[in-house]
Amino acid sequence: MFDFKTLCVLATALLAACGPTSRDQGDDTGGGGDGGNRDSSSGDGCSDASKLVYVVDSNDKLSNFDPMTKTFTDLGDLSCPAGFLATPFSMSIDRDTNAWVLYSDGDLYKVNTTNLMCTATSWNTQLGLTQFGMGFSTETAGGTADTLFVAGGSGPTVPTSTLATLSTTNMTASSRGTVTGWPELTGTGNAELWGFFPSAGGARIEKLDKTTGAALQTFQLPTLAGEPMAWAFAAWGGDFWVFLMRGNDVQTTVYQVSGSNGQIKGMTSAPGRRIVGAGVSTCAPTVIL
Template sequence: MRARTHSLRFGAIVAALFGTFAGLAACGSRTGLFADEYADTTSDGSTRDGSTTDAPTDRATQPDVIPPIDARPTPDVDRNDCPDAAATLVYVITTDNELFSFYPPDASFRLIGRIACPAPQGTTPFSMAVDRTGVAQVLFNDGNLYRVSTLTAACTQTTFRPNQQGFSTFGMGYATKELGPDETLFVAADNRSAITRGLASIDTVGNYALTPIANFNPPIDRAELTGTGDGRLYGFYTKENAVGSFIGEIDKQSARVVGETQLRDVDQGSGWAFAYWGGDFYLFTDPDGSQASRVTRYRPSDNSTAVVANLGTLVVGAGVSTCAPNVP
């Protein structure tokens, strides 16, 4: 999600106090989502590393043991409005307003363009989600929400009112209702205020109203979201006094974490994003604060992590269609 301005300030405060900073995924006809729109190239600064390490789960300090996430595919997903799932792409947005596509099978990036949203000077992208028609919702760090084409990078303002229900900035992800094809945009508050540390939804078809659902249970921090075509919603987050980061399955009605896996070797750093594709999770992080992103693949089927690419600019949002494949 966000490396974003106020999160960076928060990280700096934490670093000053404690000396550490563990900090900070669409298909449609012609929306730039398909293989024929995709150039099989890797952007400058990208590298690949096939090394694999275990990603153990540690829940010894949790009063209630949460089972590991279960990302096995569900049959009978409605894909009647989808093209070939394997042709869908992941999209990422950077603090430099650059929109890239990312193709998981070969871990390559392609620059689509630089977005030019009607945003106030000095504001930058904070988070992103992509719907089934290839429209991206991009949140800026001042709380304004914009619609962006994943084909051309064209940007327009929405009618979303910032700071609804105390949600000033947030992580975002679409998930289908049951097995689809209808979907909902879910958001996770980035604030640390007790009354807004939770899950909500935004009506992106109607008036862009934000509706709170519930606080996360147990509490989680700095969550980015990604969803699937079989109705599941996942978060990529940290926890207070915990090592590394976590991926958890979140109940969309109650905001309860119903499955969770700890990634001790993955730190979010100063900017992070998150997408599910082909049965795996792709984590975009900046663990060393270099304002560049590392791409780590987490594979639930064998509980492994592997660094698969690097990008020489800071990714703060990722979006993927719920049409994306759920098997390798």
């Protein structure tokens, strides 16, 4: 079984180098247009598409996931001009339904989720952030302005991560603090930031202080212990959705985790999928009435 989250480490051994490739990165924002049309009729300026969960597979397959039906809909394969052996590493979705996809070589792309047009951004590694998890969080509860948070470093084998914000306008990173472990991030329209920390000894979900990286609340997940091979994370409808592949697993399993007490409410197999990135915009519902 192959650990896709540590592909860069293995590629280093094979190629004696692993890092951002040198190529034309395009403009600062990445271009490519908006991923979906805003639907202001709902009063929140969000389209129906922006309220779904999106996932990306290790083989570049982009899909959306409907938490209500627990089903996947494939949108197509990404054709981002990533480096040799590079695969998707993490992903986040903005309120215009654009996917921001980080590859294992450290390059960041903006993807239109309607036509899958992939445009390189001008991102270059800053603050040691070559690989990282990421998620958008609103600046105020119920607000429409949001910020992209990232947490990472040189690779998942390091014991701590740098928490930072990343401007999608000028591609600059600003440090916020340090996080113990290597989380995948998700944010909410309630201005919260959460991290999923996979571990062979026992996984956990934490609410993070967006100014320091300190843990504000922790849910221990001992039943999800096991050597992590591929993982992703999203918050939707007041619950957490963990996409995890461990040890000798042959595919990803989706775990629904209660947002109120951290208990696992259900699990769904994802045949044929090795999901390495999940994204949900701050348009997504924070509670299901």
